[in-house]
Amino acid sequence: MTQSKQSLGGSSTYAPCSSNNNGTCSSTTASAAAACDPSPSHDILLNNFQLKKKSYRVLLHGQQLVWERMQKVKQLKGSLEIKAPLPEDPPSPEAHRGYGPKSHILHLDDVISVRTGDTKIASIKPKDPQAINGPGEHQPDTRPTSQYLTINYALRLTKSQTDCNRWELRRLTFFNADPYIVRQWDQELQARVHQSSPTRMRVRRLLVFINPYGGRKAGSQTYERHVRPIFQLAGIDATCITTQRANQVRDILLSHDLSCYDAVCCVGGDGTVAEVINGLLFRQMRELGLDEQRPSYIPRPKIPVGVIPAGSTDTIAYSMHGTADVRTAAIHVILGQHRGLDVCSVSNSQTLLRFCASVLSYGYLGDVAAQSENYRWMGPKRYEYSGVKAFICNRGYDAELRLLEEPDLLPTPLEEHLPQSPDSVCSLGESVPSICYANCQRCSFASSIQEQQRSSLFVGEKDAEVETTSSAALEEADPEDSNLTPSEAALLRPRPRPDKLQLPVGSAPSMKSLASEQWKVIKGNFFMICGANITCACARSPNGISRYSHLGDGCLDLILVKKTSLLNNVRFLLNTAGRSGDIRNLPFVEVYRTRKFQFRTFAAASDESYSIAGSCQPIAQAEVGGSSSSSVYSSWNCDGEVVTDLDITMRSHCQLIEVFMRGPHSYSKPIKSGTAPSTPASSSDNVYCCCKD
Numbered sequence: 001m002t003q004s005k006q007s008l009g010g011s012s013t014y015a016p017c018s019s020n021n022n023g024t025c026s027s028t029t030a031s032a033a034a035a036c037d038p039s040p041s042h043d044i045l046l047n048n049f050q051l052k053k054k055s056y057r058v059l060l061h062g063q064q065l066v067w068e069r070m071q072k073v074k075q076l077k078g079s080l081e082i083k084a085p086l087p088e089d090p091p092s093p094e095a096h097r098g099y100g101p102k103s104h105i106l107h108l109d110d111v112i113s114v115r116t117g118d119t120k121i122a123s124i125k126p127k128d129p130q131a132i133n134g135p136g137e138h139q140p141d142t143r144p145t146s147q148y149l150t151i152n153y154a155l156r157l158t159k160s161q162t163d164c165n166r167w168e169l170r171r172l173t174f175f176n177a178d179p180y181i182v183r184q185w186d187q188e189l190q191a192r193v194h195q196s197s198p199t200r201m202r203v204r205r206l207l208v209f210i211n212p213y214g215g216r217k218a219g220s221q222t223y224e225r226h227v228r229p230i231f232q233l234a235g236i237d238a239t240c241i242t243t244q245r246a247n248q249v250r251d252i253l254l255s256h257d258l259s260c261y262d263a264v265c266c267v268g269g270d271g272t273v274a275e276v277i278n279g280l281l282f283r284q285m286r287e288l289g290l291d292e293q294r295p296s297y298i299p300r301p302k303i304p305v306g307v308i309p310a311g312s313t314d315t316i317a318y319s320m321h322g323t324a325d326v327r328t329a330a331i332h333v334i335l336g337q338h339r340g341l342d343v344c345s346v347s348n349s350q351t352l353l354r355f356c357a358s359v360l361s362y363g364y365l366g367d368v369a370a371q372s373e374n375y376r377w378m379g380p381k382r383y384e385y386s387g388v389k390a391f392i393c394n395r396g397y398d399a400e401l402r403l404l405e406e407p408d409l410l411p412t413p414l415e416e417h418l419p420q421s422p423d424s425v426c427s428l429g430e431s432v433p434s435i436c437y438a439n440c441q442r443c444s445f446a447s448s449i450q451e452q453q454r455s456s457l458f459v460g461e462k463d464a465e466v467e468t469t470s471s472a473a474l475e476e477a478d479p480e481d482s483n484l485t486p487s488e489a490a491l492l493r494p495r496p497r498p499d500k501l502q503l504p505v506g507s508a509p510s511m512k513s514l515a516s517e518q519w520k521v522i523k524g525n526f527f528m529i530c531g532a533n534i535t536c537a538c539a540r541s542p543n544g545i546s547r548y549s550h551l552g553d554g555c556l557d558l559i560l561v562k563k564t565s566l567l568n569n570v571r572f573l574l575n576t577a578g579r580s581g582d583i584r585n586l587p588f589v590e591v592y593r594t595r596k597f598q599f600r601t602f603a604a605a606s607d608e609s610y611s612i613a614g615s616c617q618p619i620a621q622a623e624v625g626g627s628s629s630s631s632v633y634s635s636w637n638c639d640g641e642v643v644t645d646l647d648i649t650m651r652s653h654c655q656l657i658e659v660f661m662r663g664p665h666s667y668s669k670p671i672k673s674g675t676a677p678s679t680p681a682s683s684s685d686n687v688y689c690c691c692k693d
C-alpha cells in the first residue's frame with residue numbers, strides 16, 4: 001500500500017449530474033459536499049476507498065455503485081510507484097459504457113442494507129431494529145467518527161449449473177479515513193436504496209404468518225434459521241404469528257388491523273399462500289361492502305404479499321422465483337421488487353367459492369388431494385403414496401367443458417419495434433408459446449391493459465360507462481351467461497378488449513378479431529383436468545405441469561388429459577417430472593389458453609339444454625362410450641385443498657395480487673459476454689440472466 005489512508009480520504013468528488021452534461025465534473029472537498037443539500041438520484045459521488053486493503057475508485061451514479069481497482073503506474077524516473085489519479089471526467093451517464101472492463105457494478109435494487117461503524121466489525125453487526133430510524137433521521141448531525149461502510153447486498157448465482165435462480169447474501173466493507181466522506185456515502189446510499197418506485201417497495205413493518213404444520217413441520221425452524229437473520233440484516237420489523245389451526249391466517253386477515261404493516265408474508269406451503277390470498281381478497285371485498293358470495297367485481301388488495309416456501313410442494317413459491325430456496329424467497333421480500341400475480345376465482349352457479357393461486361384439478365390430482373389428507377402423518381411422502389393409489393384406481397371421469405379460447409395478443413413478430421431482452425424473444429410472437437421469465441413482456445403488456453381495467457373497477461361516471469360497455473360485450477360473447485344475475489355476470493366479465501388500448505406501433509393490424517370468438521365445448525372421459533394459473537413448477541417437476549402459463553397475463557391454461565391407457569398415464573406423469581418433456585406433444589393431452597372455463601359432469605350437463613354458438617369437440621370418443629356407465633365423480637383440488645362442488649367455473653383475474661418476486665430465470669448456463677464488465681449483481685437482469693432453454 002503506497003498511498004496513505006489520509007490521501008485516499010482527501011480525493012473526493014461530488015458532482016450534480018444535471019450541471020455536467022458536457023462531462024466536466026465540479027469537484028469539491030468532502031466536507032463542502034456534505035454541507036450542501038444533495039438531490040439524491042441525479043448526483044454522482046466519486047471517492048477512493050480501500051476494500052480488503054486494496055485501493056479502489058468507487059462511484060455512485062444513479063442507482064449504480066461501481067468500484068474499480070486502482071492501477072499502479074510505474075514512473076520511469078526512479079522507482080517511485082504511485083496510484084493512477086482519478087479521472088478528470090466522470091463516467092458517462094449512459095450505464096456502464098464509460099466504466100472500465102474490470103469494473104464491478106452493483107445495482108442498488110440488490111442492496112439489502114448499508115451500515116457504518118468505527119470498526120469493521122461494528123459496521124457489519126446488524127443494529128438493534130429499535131435504533132434504526134428512517135433515512136435522514138438516523139444520525140444526529142454531530143462530528144462523524146465512522147470510517148467503515150458496509151454494504152449488504154444480494155447476488156443471484158447466475159453461473160450456477162444447478163440453480164441459477166438462487167440468490168445469496170454478499171457484503172462489501174469499504175474503508176475511508178475521512179469520516180465525513182463515509183457519512184456522505186452512507187446518507188446518499190440510504191436515500192437511494194430506500195427510494196420507492198412503482199415496482200419496488202422497501203418493507204419496514206411486516207406481518208409474518210408461520211405455518212408450523214405444513215411440509216415437514218419445520219416452518220418455525222425454517223423461519224428462525226434462514227429468514228429471521230435476513231430480515232434482521234435488512235432492519236425489518238417483523239411481527240410473527242405462528243398458526244394454531246387451519247384457516248387461522250384467513251380469519252386473522254379478515255379481521256385484523258393491517259394499517260401498521262407494509263406487507264404480509266407467509267412461511268408455509270401452497271395452502272398457506274392460498275389462505276393469505278383468500279383472506280386479503282375477501283377482506284378487500286368486505287371493506288368495500290361487496291357481496292362476498294356474488295361480488296360485482298373482485299377488488300385488488302393494496303398490501304403486497306411475500307411467499308417463503310415451507311410446505312410439501314411449494315409450487316407457488318417455485319413458480320414465482322424459479323426455486324424453492326428459502327433464503328432466496330426472503331431476499332425477494334427484502335429487495336421489494338413486486339409484480340402482479342394472476343388469481344383465479346372458483347365459483348359454482350350459485351356463489352363464489354374461493355380463489356385459486358396455483359392450480360384447480362379434477363380427476364387424478366383431485367383424488368390425490370382428497371386421499372392424501374388421511375395420510376398427513378407421512379409428511380410429503382403422503383403425496384407419493386396417495387399418488388400411486390389414485391393413479392391405479394383412476395378409471396377416467398366423464399366431463400363437459402366450455403371455454404373461450406384466448407386469441408394471441410400480438411401474433412406477428414414485432415421484435416424490431418420493441419425493446420428486447422433475451423427472455424423476451426418468444427414472449428410476443430405467440431406462434432411458439434412463451435415461458436414466463438423475469439421481465440416477461442407478455443405480463444408487462446397485460447399489466448398495461450391492467451392499468452386501464454383498474455379504472456373500471458371503481459365507481460365513477462366514466463367507469464360506469466366502461467362497465468356498461470363490458471356488460472354489453474359479455475352478453476354478446478356469452479349467451480349462456482345472459483341468464484346470470486348482473487352480479488354474476490360482472491364476476492365473469494371479460495377484461496376490456498385490447499383493441500381499445502394503446503398498442504405498440506404496428507400491432508393493431510395483427511390483433512385477431514375478437515368478434516369471431518366462439519365457445520368451444522369439449523366432452524370426454526378424462527384422467528385429469530387442470531386449470532393452471534401458474535406453471536406449478538416444483539422441485540420434482542421443474543417445468544411444472546403447465547410450462548407456458550404466465551404469472552400475470554390474465555390467462556389460465558386448461559389442460560385436458562384424456563383417459564387412455566395406463567401406459568399413457570405413466571408417460572404423462574414422467575413428462576411432467578423432467579425438464580425436457582412437454583405435455584403438449586402427447587397426443588392424448590390438449591391444452592387451451594383461456595380466461596375462463598366452465599366444468600360440468602355429464603349428469604349435470606344433460607339436465608340443461610343450452611345452445612352454444614361454438615364448436616363441440618368430443619375427444620376420446622371411444623373412452624366416453626366405454627365408460628359412460630361410470631357414475632364415479634372425482635373432487636377438485638384447489639391449491640391443495642379439496643373442493644367437492646361439481647359445477648365449477650374458473651376465471652382468471654389479471655394481476656389481482658402484488659407479490660414480491662422478479663420471476664424465474666432459465667436454467668441453462670448464461671451466455672458469456674467477453675466485453676461486458678463483470679457484475680456481481682443482477683438488476684441488470686435484462687443483460688445477463690435470461691438465456692433461453
Ligand SMILES: Nc1ncnc2c1ncn2[C@@H]1O[C@H](COP(=O)(O)OP(=O)(O)OP(=O)(O)O)[C@@H](O)[C@H]1O
Nearest residue numbers: 214215244245246268269270271272311312313314
Ligand atoms: N397449526 C396448524 N394446524 C393444522 N393445520 C394447519 C395449521 N396451520 C395451518 N394449517 C393448515 O395446513 C394446511 C397445509 O399447509 P400448507 O399447504 O402450507 O402445507 P403443505 O400442504 O405441506 O404444502 P403444499 O401445499 O405446498 O404441498 C393448510 O391448509 C393450512 O390451513
